[in-house]
Structure formats: structure tokens, C-alpha cells
Amino acid sequence: MIDLRLIGIGTGNPDHLTREADKAMRAADVILLPRKRSDTADLIDLRRMLCAGLDGPRIAEFDLPVRATDAPYPDAVEGWHDAIAGAWRTEIIRHLPAGGTLALLIWGDPSLYDSSLRIAARLKRDGMAMRVGVVPGITSLQALTAAHAIPLNRIASPVAITTGRRLRDHGWPSxxxxxxxxxxxxCAFDAIDPAGVEIWWGAYLGMAQQALAAGPLQETGEEIRDRRAALRAEHGWIMDVYLLRRAMA
Structure with a gap:
């Protein structure tokens, strides 16, 4: 039996690690760290730093499969998740052949735009004896609203959480x-009418290179496009998130 712990580690600030997360990391037999392409080395370096002071668990690294770019997006994601599940299985057999507790450190929180739970479900579906537990972490949305000191929602109003792809292809959610x-x-916000829209944007939230911008989309959109391009060129990668809010009718 494998006890899989998916541990949310926040968005880049070591202080985002909760006491529960620290306890779960120390209780693991193995912590598995994914290596991505070299231009996102900052991400695994942070995970290595979080693990550096731990005495109990063994730390193992593996190469994360790359998502195909020559297939329709849903098919590419399904194939990618299958490949990651296969990589997890290989590492579990290698490091925990008799069972035990495996921890994976999840950027942000395992429940929000992260597929670790779906990948774990593939292993269970394919017959691996596994219990799955989640330790929640600070999400990029929490980090964004905290950085700008704003509430996520208006009083008695809902919020839609969507992707850049859907905003560009389908427009503002009704x-x-x-x-x-x-x-x-x-910059999928380019696909919408900016009139009367405010934006709060953040990149590398919680990390040393954190960047923020906010204001009317008509005035701030160009600034964000330029800063985003410059930051991506400087660091080789970028992770950002933003909130858009229409003026009250």
C-alpha cells in the first residue's frame, strides 16, 4: 500500500509552507521532486531548498515528461497525464517496492488547476494500492489578492475562475x-473589450522576482504586455495570474 501525500507548498515563498505541510514532509518515506526543462530550474531549486533541512525522508528526483505540442490540447493533456502517471509508477516501484509514504510537493494547492489528483486516480484505476491525502496550500489567487490588498469578490457577487485559453476563445463568462x-x-485580456475593466496582475507571486501591476485595463494592459515579455526573456519562463473586474452597471 502506498500512502500518497499531495502537499501544497504555496507560490514560491518558503514562509507559505504550513505547519501541516512541514509535518507531512517529515513523515514521508520518500519525497519525489519533478525535474522540468532547464529554463524552469527555479521551481525545483525551491523544492530542494524546502527539503534541505529534513532528516527523515529520502529525496528522489525524476524527469517530468513533456506535453506534446502537435496534438489537440485535450488529447495532448490526456497523453501527458498518462506519461506522468507512468513516471510516478516507475519511481514508486524503484523507491518504495514494499509500500510506504510518498510525498509530492505541489505548487500552490493540489485542488486548483493542478492535475496531481487526476494523475493519482489513474494509478488507482490501474490497480495500484494507494491512499491519497491532500495538504492544502496557498494558491496563486490568494497570493495575488494579498499582494494587491484587495478582496476577491464584490459583496454578494460570484467570481469565475477560468483560463487564458477559454477567455481568448469564448470571451468573458456570462x-x-x-x-x-x-x-x-x-495576455488573453487582449481579446476582450477593455472599457470599464480593472485589472490586478501578478507574476512570480511569492518569489524574489515578484512583479505586480494594477489599474484600468485600457491603460495598464500595454504595460503588462511589455513587462511580461521582458520578464519571460530575463528568466526563461513566467507564471502569472490576474483578476479582471467590470465596473458596476
Missing amino acids: GFDTIAVMLDKG
Whole structure:
């Protein structure tokens, strides 16, 4: 039996690690760290730093499969998740052949735009004896609203959480005056009418290179596009999120 612990570690600030997360990391037999391409080395370096002071668990690293770019997005994601599940299985057999507790450190929180729970479900579906537990972490949305000192929602108003792809392809979600946009590869706010829209944007939230911008989208959109391009060129990668809010009718 494998006891899999998916531990949310926040968005880059070591102080985001909760006491529960620290306790779960120390109780693990193995902590598995994914290695991505070299231009996102900051991400595994942070995970290594979080593990550096731990006495109990063994630390193992593996190469994270790369998502295909020559297939429709849903098919590419399904294939990618299958490949990651296969990589997890290989590492579990290698490091915990007799069972035990395996921890994975999840950027942000395992429940919000992260597929670790779906990948774990593949292993269970394929017959691996496994219990799955989640330790919640600070999400990028929490880090964004905290950085700008704003509430996520208006009083008695809902918020839509969507992706850059859906905003670009389908426009502003109906029935919402506030939307949070994640996983945006390229300023999808350009696809909407900026009139009467405010934006609060953040990149590398919680990390030393954190960048913020806020204001009317008509005035701030160009600034964000330019800063985003410069930051991506400087660091080789970027993770950002933003909140859009329409003026009250």
C-alpha cells in the first residue's frame, strides 16, 4: 500500500509552507521532486531548498515528461497525464517496492488547476494500492489578492475562475462581473473589450522576482504586455495570474 501525500507548498515563498505541510514532509518515506526543462530550474531549486533541512525522508528526483505540442490540447493533456502517471509508477516501484509514504510537493494547492489528483486516480484505476491525502496550500489567487490588498469578490457577487485559453476563445463568462484568469500563455485580456475593466496582475507571486501591476485595463494592459515579455526573456519562463473586474452597471 502506498500512502500518497499531495502537499501544497504555496507560490514560491518558503514562509507559505504550513505547519501541516512541514509535518507531512517529515513523515514521508520518500519525497519525489519533478525535474522540468532547464529554463524552469527555479521551481525545483525551491523544492530542494524546502527539503534541505529534513532528516527523515529520502529525496528522489525524476524527469517530468513533456506535453506534446502537435496534438489537440485535450488529447495532448490526456497523453501527458498518462506519461506522468507512468513516471510516478516507475519511481514508486524503484523507491518504495514494499509500500510506504510518498510525498509530492505541489505548487500552490493540489485542488486548483493542478492535475496531481487526476494523475493519482489513474494509478488507482490501474490497480495500484494507494491512499491519497491532500495538504492544502496557498494558491496563486490568494497570493495575488494579498499582494494587491484587495478582496476577491464584490459583496454578494460570484467570481469565475477560468483560463487564458477559454477567455481568448469564448470571451468573458456570462453572469460574472469578476473573473480570475490562470494558465494564460499570452495576455488573453487582449481579446476582450477593455472599457470599464480593472485589472490586478501578478507574476512570480511569492518569489524574489515578484512583479505586480494594477489599474484600468485600457491603460495598464500595454504595460503588462511589455513587462511580461521582458520578464519571460530575463528568466526563461513566467507564471502569472490576474483578476479582471467590470465596473458596476
